[in-house]
Amino acid sequence: xxxxxxxxxxxxxxxxxxxxxxxxxxxxxxxxxxxxxxxxxxxxxxxxxxxxxxxxxxxxxxxxxxxxxxxxxxxxxxxxxxxxxxxxxxxxxxxxxxxxxxxxxxxxxxxxxxxxxxxxxxxxxxxxxxxx
Amino acid sequence: xxxxxxxxxxxxxxxxxxxxxxxxxxxxxxxxxxxxxxxxxxxxxxxxxxxxxxxxxxxxxxxxxxxxxxxxxxxxxxxxxxxxxxxxxxxxxxxxxxxxxxxxxxxxxxxxxxxxxxxxxxxxxxxxxxxxxxxxxxxxxxxxxxxxxxxxxxxxxxxxxxxxxxxxxxxxxxxxxxxxxxxxxxxxxxxxxxxxxxxxxxxxxxxxxxxxxxxxxxxxxxxxxxxxxxxxxxxxxxxxxxxxxxxxxxxxxxxxxxxxxxxxxxxxxxxxxxxxxxxxxxxxxxxxxxxxxxxxxxxxxxxxxxxxxxxxxxxxxxxxxxxxxxxxxxxxxxxxxxxxxxxxxxxxxxxxxxxxxxxxxxxxxxxxxxxxxxxxxxxxxxxxxxxxxxxxxxxxxxxxxxxxxxxxxxxxxxxxxxxxxxxxxxxxxxxxxxxxxxxxxxxxxxxxxxxxxxxxxxxxxxxxxxxxxxxxxxxxx
Numbered sequence: 001x002x003x004x005x006x007x008x009x010x011x012x013x014x015x016x017x018x019x020x021x022x023x024x025x026x027x028x029x030x031x032x033x034x035x036x037x038x039x040x041x042x043x044x045x046x047x048x049x050x051x052x053x054x055x056x057x058x059x060x061x062x063x064x065x066x067x068x069x070x071x072x073x074x075x076x077x078x079x080x081x082x083x084x085x086x087x088x089x090x091x092x093x094x095x096x097x098x099x100x101x102x103x104x105x106x107x108x109x110x111x112x113x114x115x116x117x118x119x120x121x122x123x124x125x126x127x128x129x130x131x132x
Numbered sequence: 133x134x135x136x137x138x139x140x141x142x143x144x145x146x147x148x149x150x151x152x153x154x155x156x157x158x159x160x161x162x163x164x165x166x167x168x169x170x171x172x173x174x175x176x177x178x179x180x181x182x183x184x185x186x187x188x189x190x191x192x193x194x195x196x197x198x199x200x201x202x203x204x205x206x207x208x209x210x211x212x213x214x215x216x217x218x219x220x221x222x223x224x225x226x227x228x229x230x231x232x233x234x235x236x237x238x239x240x241x242x243x244x245x246x247x248x249x250x251x252x253x254x255x256x257x258x259x260x261x262x263x264x265x266x267x268x269x270x271x272x273x274x275x276x277x278x279x280x281x282x283x284x285x286x287x288x289x290x291x292x293x294x295x296x297x298x299x300x301x302x303x304x305x306x307x308x309x310x311x312x313x314x315x316x317x318x319x320x321x322x323x324x325x326x327x328x329x330x331x332x333x334x335x336x337x338x339x340x341x342x343x344x345x346x347x348x349x350x351x352x353x354x355x356x357x358x359x360x361x362x363x364x365x366x367x368x369x370x371x372x373x374x375x376x377x378x379x380x381x382x383x384x385x386x387x388x389x390x391x392x393x394x395x396x397x398x399x400x401x402x403x404x405x406x407x408x409x410x411x412x413x414x415x416x417x418x419x420x421x422x423x424x425x426x427x428x429x430x431x432x433x434x435x436x437x438x439x440x441x442x443x444x445x446x447x448x449x450x451x452x453x454x455x456x457x458x459x460x461x462x463x464x465x466x467x468x469x470x471x472x473x474x475x476x477x478x479x480x481x482x483x484x485x486x487x488x489x490x491x492x493x494x495x496x497x498x499x500x501x502x503x504x505x506x507x508x509x510x511x512x513x514x515x516x517x518x519x520x521x522x523x524x525x526x527x528x529x530x531x532x533x534x535x536x537x538x539x540x541x542x543x544x545x546x547x548x549x550x551x552x553x554x555x556x557x558x559x560x561x562x563x564x565x566x567x568x569x570x571x572x573x574x575x576x577x578x579x580x581x582x583x584x585x586x587x588x589x590x591x592x593x594x595x596x597x598x599x600x601x602x603x604x605x606x607x608x609x
Contacts, residue, residue: 017359017566018351019204021428037424047348051424059204059428060349060419093351094565099358106365106572109579110218113372113530117225120538 004028006035006054006070008087015091019059024070024084026054032075041066061091135437135445141283144446145290148453149297152313153304156461159312160305174387176311178396181388184311185400187318187458188380189220190407191267195321195455196274197519198408199432201363202415203425205568206345206352208360210412215368219375220401226376227385227393229537233598239466240382240533241474246598247536248544255551256532257474259525260379264467265504266522267374268460272508274429275456281430282437282445291508294453298460299501302468303494307387310461317454322403324451328436328444329410335439336417344420352416363568366523370571373526376533379466468496520567524558524574525551531575531582539586540593546585554578 004027013020026033037056039047042064049056066089073080136144176184194213201209234243241260245253276291283290301309342353351357375381385393414435418425423438425431433452437445472493477484481492528551535542558574565573 017204017568018357019428045348049422049424051426053424053426055426057203057425057428057431060206060345060352062350094358094362096356096358096361098565099361102362102569102572103365105576106369109572109575110365110368112579113222113534116534116538117222121225123229123538 005082005084006072007084008068008070011085011087013087013089015061015089016094018061018091018093019057020061020089021055021057022068022087022089023055027072027081028074033072034075035070035072036080037068037070039066039068058089061089063091063093065090135442136283136449138284140446141279141285141290141449144283144449145279145285145293145453148450148457149293152297152457153301155313155316156301156309157304160301160309174389176384176388176392178392178399180311180315181384181392181396182399182403183318184314184384184462185220185381185396186403187314187321187455188384188462189216189400189404189459190318190321190455191271191459194404194407195325195411195452196278196429196432198411199415199418199435200428201367201408202352202412203418203428203431204415205360205363206349206354206357206416208357208364209352209415210409212360212363212367213408213412214405215364216371216374216408217401217405218368219371220397220404222372223375223381223385224394224397224401226533226537227381227388227397228391230382230385231388231390231393233537233595234386235599237386237598238383238473239470240377240379241470243382243598244532244536244547245474247593248532248542248547252532252544252547252551253474255548256377256529257470259529259551259555260377260470261467263374263378263522263526264380264463264470265500265507266519268463268467268500268504269507269512270519271456271460271463272504273511275453276508276511277427277430278433278449278452282433282449287511288509292505294456295460295501295505295508298457298464299497302461302464303497306493307383307465310465311387313461314458317458318403320454321407321451321458324447324454325407325410328440328447328451329406329413331444332410332413332417332436332439336420341417341420345416349419352419359566359568362566362572366568366570366572369527369530369575370520370523373523373528373530373571373575377526377529379470380462383466383469464497464500467500468493471496471500520570521562523567523571524562525555527571527574528552528554528558528578531579535582535586540595541589541591542582542586542593543589543591546582546589549585550578550582553581 006024006027009023035051037049068087068089069083071080071083198213201213241253241257244256272291272295275294276287279285279290280287345352388396411432414432418431418435423435433448436448472489476492477489532547532550554574554577557577558570561573562570
């Protein structure tokens, strides 16, 4: 009898950062297993990972739709069981305009703090001299 | 990915635990008075001052979160994490100012109470305690996750031992024990990091890492990576907020001898800077080695152990244990000071003598350790998500602290509005845009509110109100 395939925790995911945590279940918890995850993406991208864990973290993905499948084999066997149902991961990064706006805002905040501290660098003298 | 045998893991854990407890008790012998226990008699010199600042800032977050940043946000992520050193550089002049304004001070919350009044004190105290607990929980979790991953020690057991050891030696020796162990721990961390860096660079060719990232994880190398661009100043401001507000850093400013604080913080920043670069490289190397990373916060230890094998796993174990212990003990001591001097004494024991407060302080260390342990047990979220939740809160204290230290016209009303407004809007950004925007937005909102309200202020604060024994200062305020 063929073993059941693992199932992804979510069948669809989206990411605005190009990274995602992918989790799946173990069809037979009583047996130690290896899992094989295949990621298919735009421009014929194909990545394969093998792991004894039930999760993998993917990052650095460009905009586009990705299809993921996972299968397993028990540690005592060389044969992989059937593939899981696919899950889709949609990557659409934040707009660059928003990123630049926040970058500039952060830069202004940082410079303001530096300038503030430089301007007040000698304020300690005020205390030492007893002025309040 | 279990590399060490569980027996070896336990042996290493027991050896390091014994070493810190014995050294903590040895160094803590001088902590007889309350001031000795809390502030090492305000007599910490440059070498120990620098070492304790470096060791405290090299947390599990530096050794475990910096690789996570690189894995999530690429080269920008490493740069973003490195900006945390700027917190130490900019705190250097503030340390001098704090020492001069409050030669008898104990805590950062005491400053806020004297400078801005009761309402601001309550808001600041909540933020400080929330941050301290969040930081400690993230480290307790890191310890448990690390021991489980490297040596198969069950999460709850490993986490409990690490927290227990830190509680034990902080309990005996207070800040003396913390600073003494920090000195040894900083040496081990720096030597260990250099060893890991040299070995990894020898074994993983840079061009291989680059080619693999370009083919499979292109965003990690991309200059126009939106989330990463947002994260740079967000992390910088989070780091500033952490250092500017936290009693961990204020207590060291109070504890260092006059004239030492500024130099110690600048040197600490310089010594700290290479650590996240080395650690971050491990995060970038993971995809090149085709390693499946089960949790992003484990990427550093998993990659180091994979590349360096058994010896590498031992090295990582020791370095991360030291970085955890050096930060957990500092937080335990600083949080205990804060609770004892700013919560228990003013509200419940205004007339308590030093001996009584010293005893309260030790119980507070145990209680803070216990609360952290309880919160660590469920293993909530990843390290980044746990820690960065506090981001907008601490970032919203940056400007109130700066204005409070240097400008006489800043008022309690302005400080409260800035802290609350920055926190609320920052948290909205955390949930709607992402964790990598929350501190930045919190700082900007807090700044706008503080500057606007202060413009209409006619108040002129008398700095002398800060220069008093805490008991008298309470009367002045």
